[in-house]
Structure formats: structure tokens, C-alpha cells
Amino acid sequence: MIELDNIRVVHGAGSGAREAVSGVSLTIGTGELFGLLGPNGAGKTSLVSVLTGLRAPTSGRVILDGRELGRDGADLRRRIGLAPQETALYPAMTGLENMRFFGSLFGLKGPSFDRSAMEILEALGLAACSDRPAGTYSGGMLRRLNLAVALAHEPDILFLDEPTVGVDPQSRALLFSRIRDLHGRGRTIVYTSHHLDEVEALCPRLAIMDHGRLIACDTLPSLLGRMPGTIRAACGPVPSDLAESLAKQALGTWTNESGGFRLECPEPAARAPAVLERLIAAGIRPASLEVRASDLHSVFLSLTGRELRDG
Ligand SMILES: Nc1ncnc2c1ncn2[C@@H]1O[C@H](COP(=O)(O)OP(=O)(O)OP(=O)(O)O)[C@@H](O)[C@H]1O
Ligand SMILES: [Mg+2]
Known part of the structure; x- marks a missing residue:
């Protein structure tokens, strides 16, 4: 712990x-x-x-x-093993030599260390180039070697x-x-x-x-679960008394959109069947119904007021 x-x-x-x-x-x-x-x-x-x-x-x-x-x-x-953000590898050394160097920091060496180092390189798809200088590796290969050396002493x-x-x-x-x-x-x-x-x-x-x-x-x-998800339907206009009642039933917020509606509510997947059932009972047959759970983007946005874009 x-x-x-x-x-x-x-x-x-x-x-x-x-x-x-x-x-x-x-x-x-x-x-x-x-x-x-x-x-x-x-x-x-x-x-x-x-x-x-x-x-x-x-x-x-x-x-x-x-x-x-x-x-x-x-x-x-x-x-403890660390694969640092800035890769820390020796470009003139081969993949295996890098493993040996990082192993030696913990007093590990010899044939049994080499065997386990090669197994780690193999698992990361680097066995075939283990005898090539790391300086000749592509960026993605260096990232994998960065993880391999973090694993060298079996933390x-x-x-x-x-x-x-x-x-x-x-x-x-x-x-x-x-x-x-x-x-x-x-x-x-x-x-x-x-x-x-x-x-x-x-x-x-x-x-x-x-x-x-x-x-x-x-x-x-x-x-x-802290954030609401969305039920969105392409179903044409929904009478306002039905919209109001559906929003209340789903503990959500209703928005009319062109061609249908958007209902923001907790646990949308669990609530969607009842919504669909009531629409059909009212003679409304949606052309499509989309259920979208919350994601970390909306959690981050709600906690910070800012977008966190990938990239
Ligand atoms: N060695 C340093 N000297 C001075 N300021 C530093 C140093 N390292 C980090 N900082 C500052 O500390 C803050 C946090 O930096 P840190 O690198 O820990 O963030 P991070 O979450 O890892 O960011 P990133 O996603 O860009 O890697 C930043 O404002 C950074 O400029
Ligand atoms: Mg960082």
C-alpha cells in the first residue's frame, strides 16, 4: 500500500x-x-x-x-520501477545493454538476468532488435524500451x-x-x-x-456516476405535458431539439426503456434513440470549468 x-x-x-x-x-x-x-x-x-x-x-x-x-x-x-516521461536511455548501447545497465544499478547481472531481460524485451516486441543501438530505434520502440528498463529489476x-x-x-x-x-x-x-x-x-x-x-x-x-448522461431521440415534436412528465420520471432536464429532444439524466441506459415505452404508448415512434453515458471529459469539465483535450 x-x-x-x-x-x-x-x-x-x-x-x-x-x-x-x-x-x-x-x-x-x-x-x-x-x-x-x-x-x-x-x-x-x-x-x-x-x-x-x-x-x-x-x-x-x-x-x-x-x-x-x-x-x-x-x-x-x-x-519501485519508473518509466519516466522523458525517456532516459543510452543511445550508443543496444537494447539488451541498456537492460544490463539498469539491472546493474540493482546489482543484477549474469546469464539468468540476461534471460529475464530478453523475456521482457520479447514481451514488448523488442527481441529482434535487442542487439541494435537504442539510438537507431524509432520513437515508439524507445518508449517500449523505456518501459522494459523500468521492469529490468522486476519491481x-x-x-x-x-x-x-x-x-x-x-x-x-x-x-x-x-x-x-x-x-x-x-x-x-x-x-x-x-x-x-x-x-x-x-x-x-x-x-x-x-x-x-x-x-x-x-x-x-x-x-x-456523478455526471448525468444523455438520451437523445429523433422523433419529431413531443407534446409538452408528456415531455414534462418524462423529464420528471427520469429526474432529468428536457430540451427540445430540431427533429426531437435531448434528455439529460442520471443513468440514461437504465432509464431509456421506460422513456421509449411511454413515447410509443403516446403514438410516437422515434427514428433513432441514442443513449450516452457520462465520460471523463464531462467530469473534468464540471470539476474545473475547462475542457481537457486529448493530444
Ligand atoms: N524542475 C523544475 N523547476 C521549476 N519548475 C518546475 C520543475 N519541474 C516542474 N516545474 C513546474 O511545476 C509545475 C508542475 O509540473 P509537472 O511537470 O509536475 O506537471 P505535469 O502534470 O507532469 O505536466 P505534463 O503533463 O506537462 O507532464 C509546472 O508549473 C512546472 O513548470
Ligand atoms: Mg509530466
């Missing part, structure tokens, strides 16, 4: 000081695949650098299974900071499938991203960060 107790991170000093993380407290359970989502500059990387022990927090504590990171034994660092807690920057959809699918495998094998994974769709697809629980603070931390269903 990882516990963050009121973490603050201030970069720089004096008049140039900048608070990147402003009192974040949160708990991540063992074996969770946890999303840390926020726009550029939210403080995600600053928080990850504290969680991985790369820097000490300005104040606050990180407790890992009851022991304080940075105080209580260097062996804790060994349990049980893994931090992935924007692991899909600059990768094509195929490499992204491979990364996602490896991340799901690692999660399935019990690793604790913190996945940092500003891509709403990635966090939504991967992470059952997540925190949303903005301006150095956590503005939400919950399971995906309960975050989405």
Missing part, C-alpha cells in the same frame, strides 16, 4: 519558487492499476518524482507498506509517466496489453497521463489533479 500524507513539492527557491504539488493526500492499494490524470503542468511528474524517491517532498511523507520512503531503508527503492510497484507519448496505435495497444498483464500478475501500477481516454480504458480507480491539487479521487464508475 502506498500512502501519501499531505505532500507538497516546491521547485526552486526565493522569488522563483513554484509550488507544483500543494498538499496531496491519497492511498493506493497493493495491486491497483491507478490512474493519475491531469492537464499539462498539473504537477503529475513532480508527484511521481516524490513517489519514486527521486526527490524528497518539500513537506509531507510517502509511506510504503508502513515504512517511510527516503528514511526507512534503501531496499524500498528496489521495489512490484511501477510508475508510468505518460508512457504513450509519440507512439502509434499499434505500439499503444501492445503497451496497454503488457500493462494489463502486469496488473493481472499483481503489480501495483500508477499510470500518469493527460489522455482521458487512456485512463478511462485502463484504470478502475483514478485521481484527477489540477494546479497541484487533487480535485477528485474515486473509482471510475462513481466518478462517471
Whole structure:
């Protein structure tokens, strides 16, 4: 279990000081695949650098299974792997040599290390180019090698900071499938991203960060459940007394649109059948009926008043 107790991170000093993380407290359970989502500059990387022990927090504590990171034994660092946002690899070394270098930082070497390093490279689709200098890899291959070296010492807690920057959809699918495998094998994974769709697809629980603070931390269903979804029908005009009654029944807000209506309500999928039934009973047969649940875009918008666009 990882516990963050009121973490603050201030970069720089004096008049140039900048608070990147402003009192974040949160708990991540063992074996969770946890999303840390926020726009550029939210403080995600600053928080990850504290969680991985790369820097000490300005104040606050990180407790890992009851022991304080940075105080209580260097062996804790060994349990942590980080695939940093800026890939940190040696271009003149081959893929395997990079693995060996990062393994050696933890005293790992020899034939059995090479075997497990090759297995990791294989799983990330890099076995065939393991003897080529990393400097000759494409951007997507470098991202995969960045993850491979983070796994070299077989950490049980893994931090992935924007692991899909600059990768094509195929490499992204491979990364996602490896991340799901690692999660399935019990690793604790913190996945940092500003891509709403990635966090939504991967992470059952997540925190949303903005301006150095956590503005939400919950399971995906309960975050989405906070926001209404939409039932939209192309059915021509609906008599106003029926519209009023349907809105009341669905606990929603009715808007007439050209060619039909839009009904914003909680749990639209659960309410749509009753709406359709009452329309048909009133002699109205929609040409189409669209049910759209809430998504993280609307959650983010409602929490911050701003759009968070992918990209
Ligand atoms: N080494 C540093 N020195 C000074 N300021 C810094 C440093 N690192 C980060 N910052 C500032 O701290 C704030 C948070 O930055 P951080 O990199 O943690 O955000 P982020 O959420 O990871 O953003 P991104 O999505 O762009 O990676 C930003 O305002 C940034 O300019
Ligand atoms: Mg970052």
C-alpha cells in the first residue's frame, strides 16, 4: 500500500519558487492499476518524482507498506520501477545493454538476468532488435524500451509517466496489453497521463489533479456516476405535458431539439426503456434513440470549468 500524507513539492527557491504539488493526500492499494490524470503542468511528474524517491517532498511523507520512503531503508527503492516521461536511455548501447545497465544499478547481472531481460524485451516486441543501438530505434520502440528498463529489476510497484507519448496505435495497444498483464500478475501500477481516454480504458480507480491539487479521487464508475448522461431521440415534436412528465420520471432536464429532444439524466441506459415505452404508448415512434453515458471529459469539465483535450 502506498500512502501519501499531505505532500507538497516546491521547485526552486526565493522569488522563483513554484509550488507544483500543494498538499496531496491519497492511498493506493497493493495491486491497483491507478490512474493519475491531469492537464499539462498539473504537477503529475513532480508527484511521481516524490513517489519514486527521486526527490524528497518539500513537506509531507510517502509511506510504503508502513515504512517511510527516503528514511526507512534503501531496499524500498528496489521495489519501485519508473518509466519516466522523458525517456532516459543510452543511445550508443543496444537494447539488451541498456537492460544490463539498469539491472546493474540493482546489482543484477549474469546469464539468468540476461534471460529475464530478453523475456521482457520479447514481451514488448523488442527481441529482434535487442542487439541494435537504442539510438537507431524509432520513437515508439524507445518508449517500449523505456518501459522494459523500468521492469529490468522486476519491481512490484511501477510508475508510468505518460508512457504513450509519440507512439502509434499499434505500439499503444501492445503497451496497454503488457500493462494489463502486469496488473493481472499483481503489480501495483500508477499510470500518469493527460489522455482521458487512456485512463478511462485502463484504470478502475483514478485521481484527477489540477494546479497541484487533487480535485477528485474515486473509482471510475462513481466518478462517471456523478455526471448525468444523455438520451437523445429523433422523433419529431413531443407534446409538452408528456415531455414534462418524462423529464420528471427520469429526474432529468428536457430540451427540445430540431427533429426531437435531448434528455439529460442520471443513468440514461437504465432509464431509456421506460422513456421509449411511454413515447410509443403516446403514438410516437422515434427514428433513432441514442443513449450516452457520462465520460471523463464531462467530469473534468464540471470539476474545473475547462475542457481537457486529448493530444
Ligand atoms: N524542475 C523544475 N523547476 C521549476 N519548475 C518546475 C520543475 N519541474 C516542474 N516545474 C513546474 O511545476 C509545475 C508542475 O509540473 P509537472 O511537470 O509536475 O506537471 P505535469 O502534470 O507532469 O505536466 P505534463 O503533463 O506537462 O507532464 C509546472 O508549473 C512546472 O513548470
Ligand atoms: Mg509530466
